[in-house]
Amino acid sequence: MTEPSLNSGTDATVLVCDDDPTYLLLMEETLSSDNLNVLTAANGLDALKLYLKHEPSIVLLDVHMPMLSGFEVCAEIRKHPKGKDTPILMVTGADDILSIESAYKHGATDFLPKPIRWPMVAHRVRYMLKGSETFNSLKQSEEKMRRLAYFDSLTGLPNRQSLDESLEKAIRCAVKEQQNLCIMYIDLDNFKRINDTLGHEFGDKLLKKISEKIIQCLKGKTCIPEALQSVAEIEVSRLGGDEFMILLNNTTNDGDVKVVAQSLVDCISELVSIDDHEVALTPSIGIAIYPRDGANLTELKKHADVAMYYAKTMGRNGYRFYAESLNKNAMKFLQIEGCLRNALNNDEFSLHYQPQVCLKSHKIISVEALLRWESPELGNVTPSEFIPVAEDSGIINDLGEWVMRKSCVQAKKWMDAGMQNFRVSVNLSSIQFKRASLLNMIKRALDDSGLPASLLEVELTESAIMNDIDQNITRLNQIRDLGVAIALDDFGTGYSSLSYLKRFPINTLKIDRSFIITIDTDPEDAAIVEAIITLANTLKLTVIAEGVETHGQLKALNRFHCDIIQGFYFSKPVPAEQITKIVQQPLNKDLFAQI
Structure with a gap:
């Protein structure tokens, strides 16, 4: 067995196996002269060892050899991971039909008949190597196409x-x-x-x-x-x-x-x-x-x-x-999403405004703008139904800008009608708040309407500002620099905002209605509300209590010196023209009796 070193001038390795030393010598001389690296083995066992060690580009096997026959070596090579595509040329007698059939059966690529025509051997080997190279190239292309067809290019996961x-x-x-x-x-x-x-x-x-x-x-x-x-x-x-x-x-x-x-x-x-x-x-x-x-x-x-x-x-x-049961909910979600996409262009939205009453003066001093949707197909769709869909589909940005512009235009009309220092409060979703274009959107709404920035307030929930604290504080300061007031909505429902409250450049705290509902019957809720109001007073923040519906709730809030009250006890959200009428008439004194 000989193991020539791989020379830099060789471009393929050929393994030749035969028990005839003269045949091996002639084969090595013939193929080496064609710039091929040749490995030789005199028996089947050595041939298999050489294959496993060097993984040659092509193998020539004599059928009849000691230890392992050419058929057995061929079969073992085909079991090897890379041996499935290695060209194997079996050397048999020209008239040995049974050996030829057996060679193909064991996985041979082709056969070389004896006696050998030596000038043709190198050409035959080169032809088979070229065919193998083409086959492997096609196989790689197929594998690449398969990966493109079946795997995600970004993550490498199946698609x-x-x-x-x-x-x-x-x-x-x-x-x-x-x-x-x-x-x-x-x-x-x-x-x-x-x-x-x-x-x-x-x-x-x-x-x-x-x-x-x-x-x-x-x-x-x-x-x-x-x-x-x-x-x-x-x-x-x-x-x-x-x-x-x-x-x-x-x-x-x-x-x-x-x-x-x-x-x-x-x-x-x-x-x-x-x-x-x-x-x-x-x-x-x-x-x-x-x-x-x-x-x-x-x-x-x-x-x-x-x-x-x-x-x-x-x-x-x-x-x-x-x-x-989820199918019904899913169908409604899809229906809302489908109708929502055209609702803005079809002028299906409107704004209602809920009065906010100063507890000291007993006067309406501001309003919160609330979005309403009357769909021709779906009828009245509540904000709790369509806002999550708008946020999930990205429509919230266009919708939020429409609300901002509409609210500023209406507030300017009230100002021109003599309602001085009458502020409008507009809700911002967390998605709107994160957009780089937010400040420009607010500026455009103020400039186009002519509304002074001091008469606009934006409302944000705790959850909207509790991620990326430092970045959000910078953005809040930018809004404040415009002259726009900032309210923190649904206060008390979060878990970590108290430690950051003094860092947020806000003007107003809105106590969540979940604490107001039982403020006159549940001592714990009453204590929480009183603590929030005391904290806000210390930080020089205005406090608005949301969801006030009963005289008992009003009495408790008055006892805690809450600043502003908002809820059905005074008024439901109403169209803009009704706000003008309500503001022009004094509130019923009975509403504030014995508080």
């Missing part, structure tokens, strides 16, 4: 096409084995806001990071219940955008699925650091189980999607199982 095929296969297996399977539809909450704010390049990096977190959570099986450790087969796919789907085979019960789903919620919700930014994304996960929630791929995916949207409507950052 929608790959998922559909895997799910079809999994369903067939589940039918055969009488097993359950589960799919989880994951949508990242408010990803569009981050994408729009920090850019698509940042968004792509974030998606890659999230996909890695999902893989780490699932493939490491850190979240898989012990009962599923040995049987659960998992496939993670990216459907596109910020949507992922997980296929979990052979699930046993909903309890195990809940463990996996909650682990995913916890994992995805952890802070992610990218390019000096720390962001937190939460997932909404919809779960569908085969065969309970669908008998085929289409039904399962549809119902997982429905459950995911339900998870969003229930506050996001969680998971929900599909139930038949």
Whole structure:
């Protein structure tokens, strides 16, 4: 056995195996002269060792050899991972038909008949090498096309096409084995806001990071219940955008699925650091189980999607199982979304205004603008129904700008009618607040309407400003610099805002109505409201109590020296023309009797 060193001038390695030393010598001289590197072996066992060590580009095998025959060596090479495509040329007698047939049967590419025509050997080998190179090139192209067709280019995860095929296969297996399977539809909450704010390049990096977190959570099986450790087969796919789907085979019960789903919620919700930014994304996960929630791929995916949207409507950052009752909610969501897209252009929205009453002067001094929608198809749609849809679909930005402009125009009309120092308060969604164009939008509304900035107040919820504290404080200061007042809405429902309250450049605290409802019957709620008002007075902030509906509530708030009252006790939200009439007439003195 000879093992020539690989010379830099050679461009392919040929393994030749024959027990005839003269044949080996002639073959080595013939092929070496054609700039090929030649390895030789005198028996089948040595030939196999040389192949495993050097993985030559082509193999020439004599049929009859000691230790292992050419057929046996050929068969062993074909078992090797790279040996499946290696060209193998079997050397047989020209009239040995049985050997030729057996050679093909064992995986030979072609045969070389004896006696050997030496001038033709190198040409034959070169021809087979060229064919092998072409074949491998085509194979690589096919593999590349397959990856493009079946894998997501950003994350490397299987894509929608790959998922559909895997799910079809999994369903067939589940039918055969009488097993359950589960799919989880994951949508990242408010990803569009981050994408729009920090850019698509940042968004792509974030998606890659999230996909890695999902893989780490699932493939490491850190979240898989012990009962599923040995049987659960998992496939993670990216459907596109910020949507992922997980296929979990052979699930046993909903309890195990809940463990996996909650682990995913916890994992995805952890802070992610990218390019000096720390962001937190939460997932909404919809779960569908085969065969309970669908008998085929289409039904399962549809119902997982429905459950995911339900998870969003229930506050996001969680998971929900599909139930038949959700179909009605999902259909309504889709109906609202479809009608909402044209509602603004069709002038279907209007603004109502709810008076805010000063407890000291007993006069209406300001109003809150509240959006109303009367749809020709759906009838009256409440804000609690259409605002989440508007936020999820991105329509909230156009809608919010319309409200801002309309409110400023109306406030200027009131000012021109003699209602001096009469302020209008406009709600900003968290999505609007994060937009870089927010300040310009407010400026345009003020400039176009001619309304002094001092007569405009914007309302933000605690949840809208409690992420990215420093950045949000900068943005709030920019709004204050315009001369616009800032109110913190739904105060008291958050958990960490008290420690930051003195840092926020706000003017007004609005106590959430959930504390006002039982303020005259529940000592604990009364104590909370009194503490909030005392804190606000210390920080020189105005306090507005929302949701005041009874005389008892009014008496309690008066006792705590609340500044402004808003609620049905004085007035429901009404159209602009009614506000003018209400303001021009003194409030009924009986409303304030014995407080």
